[in-house]
Amino acid sequence: MKHPITIWLILISLTLTMFMLGEVQPSSEIIMIVLIISAVKGLLIVAGFMELAGVKHVVKRGLMLYSPVVVFLISLLLL
Secondary structure, eight states, rough: OHHHHHHHHHHHHHHHHHHHHHHHHOOOOHHHHHHHHHHHHHHHHHHHHOOTTOOOOHHHHHHHHHHHHHHHHHHHHHH
């Protein structure tokens, strides 16, 4: 795990940003921004806190692609 305190602080700031955006009048742009932030948070958690050093590349890639793919599918449903 590289720099866990930095990753933790980034996750907290992203969460607070999502909260503040959620308090604004919801629009499709704000929803998309919140979804993108959610994908970034998922990638940070997988890359920073999951011990995937000895895992096969297929599993690691699958976990790294999970958040962006889910966000993309949700955004397609919102169109």
